Amino acid sequence: MTTTTTSGPEALLSHLHSADGSATFSYAGYTIVGAVNGPIEAQRRDEIPEEAVVDVVVRPAAGVGGTRERHLEGLLQSTLRQIILVTNFPRSLIQITLQVTVAPENEYVNTKVVQANTNLPILPALIQTAVLTLMSAAIPLTATLASVVIAATTEDGSNREIINPTAREIEKSRSLHVFAFTSHGDLILTQSEGEFTMQEWEDMLASAQRQCCPSTSGDVNMGDDAASGADLGTFTRSVMEAKIASDLYWK
Amino acid sequence: MATQADKVYVLPGDEINPALIPSHPKHPLRLGPGLRHVPPSDLFPTTAGQLVTDRRKNLIWVESNGGRYIPAVGDLVIGTIHHGAADFFYVTLSDYTSNATLPQLAFEMASKKNRPQLHSGDLVYARTHGPRAGVRVAKHRKGRGPGPLSEGMLYSISLGMARRLLMRKSAEEGKVVVLDELGAAGLAFETAVGRNGKMWVNSKDIKTVLVVGRAVTETDEKSLTVEQQKKLVRRLVKEMA
Numbered sequence: 438m439t440t441t442t443t444s445g446p447e448a449l450l451s452h453l454h455s456a457d458g459s460a461t462f463s464y465a466g467y468t469i470v471g472a473v474n475g476p477i478e479a480q481r482r483d484e485i486p487e488e489a490v491v492d493v494v495v496r497p498a499a500g501v502g503g504t505r506e507r508h509l510e511g512l513l514q515s516t517l518r519q520i521i522l523v524t525n526f527p528r529s530l531i532q533i534t535l536q537v538t539v540a541p542e543n544e545y546v547n548t549k550v551v552q553a554n555t556n557l558p559i560l561p562a563l564i565q566t567a568v569l570t571l572m573s574a575a576i577p578l579t580a581t582l583a584s585v586v587i588a589a590t591t592e593d594g595s596n597r598e599i600i601n602p603t604a605r606e607i608e609k610s611r612s613l614h615v616f617a618f619t620s621h622g623d624l625i626l627t628q629s630e631g632e633f634t635m636q637e638w639e640d641m642l643a644s645a646q647r648q649c650c651p652s653t654s655g656d657v658n659m660g661d662d663a664a665s666g667a668d669l670g671t672f673t674r675s676v677m678e679a680k681i682a683s684d685l686y687w688k
Numbered sequence: 689m690a691t692q693a694d695k696v697y698v699l700p701g702d703e704i705n706p707a708l709i710p711s712h713p714k715h716p717l718r719l720g721p722g723l724r725h726v727p728p729s730d731l732f733p734t735t736a737g738q739l740v741t742d743r744r745k746n747l748i749w750v751e752s753n754g755g756r757y758i759p760a761v762g763d764l765v766i767g768t769i770h771h772g773a774a775d776f777f778y779v780t781l782s783d784y785t786s787n788a789t790l791p792q793l794a795f796e797m798a799s800k801k802n803r804p805q806l807h808s809g810d811l812v813y814a815r816t817h818g819p820r821a822g823v824r825v826a827k828h829r830k831g832r833g834p835g836p837l838s839e840g841m842l843y844s845i846s847l848g849m850a851r852r853l854l855m856r857k858s859a860e861e862g863k864v865v866v867l868d869e870l871g872a873a874g875l876a877f878e879t880a881v882g883r884n885g886k887m888w889v890n891s892k893d894i895k896t897v898l899v900v901g902r903a904v905t906e907t908d909e910k911s912l913t914v915e916q917q918k919k920l921v922r923r924l925v926k927e928m929a
Contacts, residue, residue: 457756475756477784520700522724522734526758529786572700575755577724577734580701620701677736678697684753684848685738686911687863688695 446672450680451573458574460566465601466541467562471570475531489526491518498537505556509563516617516626517567522577531576535563541604557628558586558607560615565669572677582625583649583670584617587641589633598644616645698733698750708739712746720749753848757782757884759816766882769810777806781884790814796835804836811837811888813880837880840890843901849908853881865914866903869921899924
């Protein structure tokens with residue numbers, strides 16, 4: 438198995454029959470199966486009188502979820518709530534289940550799972566899967582999302598940014614950051630770990646913005662940076678267009 | 689129907705090219721599913737789909753398939769009676785959603801003394817009436833009129849298929865001819881299609897019910913073209929005889 442960060446994203450949409458919407462998304466060594474059900478009836482004790490409840494469940498590739506998954510669920514829930522039109526569905530529930538099926542092989546050393554010391558690298562893949570699944574379920578959204586992981590390392594005394602770093606690179610990095618942007622170019626999620634200065638963070642924010650929303654930042658030339666990963670926004674669009682075209686073959 | 693040469697696909701939150709939004713001197717602009725108006729004058733898609741406009745009637749909407757049925761006022765739906773109460777029936781429109789209410793007096797010819805006798809599991813063909821999916825039985829122009837559906841069989845179809853079957857000219861606009869072809873092949877049957885992805889089929893001959901149901905679900909699942917639909921019908925009718 439050779440899953441490297443340079444392999445392009447792949448997605449399969451609406452392949453689960455009993456779920457309202459589903460997607461399998463592979464990117465940067467992760468493969469995640471997502472399913473969305475909703476809007477359905479919320480439990481009386483959970484319901485919000487004028488909004489929909491968004492429930493996110495993350496299940497790891499091996500074993501049962503723990504604090505790491507709860508943390509990711511919390512981050513995803515508060516992010517997705519911002520783009521789902523929750524006020525359209527009062528007293529109902531939108532349930533998002535994300536099952537990790539493949540994690541990068543670097544997380545295993547001598548076939549033993551290394552307790553991952555960071556939660557962040559999987560976030561972009563989870564966010565992307567969730568957005569594709571929500572669109573597959575035709576849940577009304579205000580925007581789509583794009584996100585990126587950036588690691589800051591010090592090599593030979595000089596600072597460097599690595600977009601979509603490998604597990605080894607993350608281990609060596611000084612700090613690790615995740616940024617997510619809406620398709621309107623607004624920053625919606627930022628998570629950072631490690632040591633960094635405010636100036637470094639701002640530089641990374643700028644390069645994340647270039648990576649996630651090339652059109653809004655005015656920099657369209659993607660070929661200048663060999664380290665940059667695939668443009669997830671364009672990818673999402675082409676995947677969805679292919680799906681819509683096959684759904685509406687009769688039009 | 690849309691007359692643009694190239695199809696416009698949109699994702700949630702995309703900007704819509706103002707040239708694509710129809711304008712009409714008399715009719716107000718009407719938004720169909722999948723669009724959101726942000727006052728004062730912004731228009732955003734909320735679902736991924738194909739942008740369709742009707743310049744004559746000044747309509748714009750996003751056509752897509754899939755997802756769960758979200759009730760909208762005026763939709764014809766097939767509901768299952770969940771339970772009855774003093775003045776209402778509680779009706780299930782899709783699995784795991786809150787029940788819709790159906791007043792007992794909404795039925796044709798119903799009065800305080802003469803109430804419809806429906807039990808849990810019975811089907812009704814009805815029109816959605818208000819927010820929170822209150823359902824009312826109303827008169828309908830063609831095909832099976834609203835009211836209780838007895839006997840027959842219920843099939844689940846995709847929301848897109850239901851929409852195509854409910855089109856006034858389902859053969860020309862929706863490119864679905866199975867039902868017409870089956871009728872032309874000499875089968876006598878009755879159908880009712882609910883916008884919530886349900887199709888009810890009834891006939892005196894049980895074989896016919898199964899053939900009709902199979903023809904439509906297969907057309908839906910395998911995305912058959914008009915020619916393939918005709919071929920399928922010929923095959924099914926041949927197998928039946």
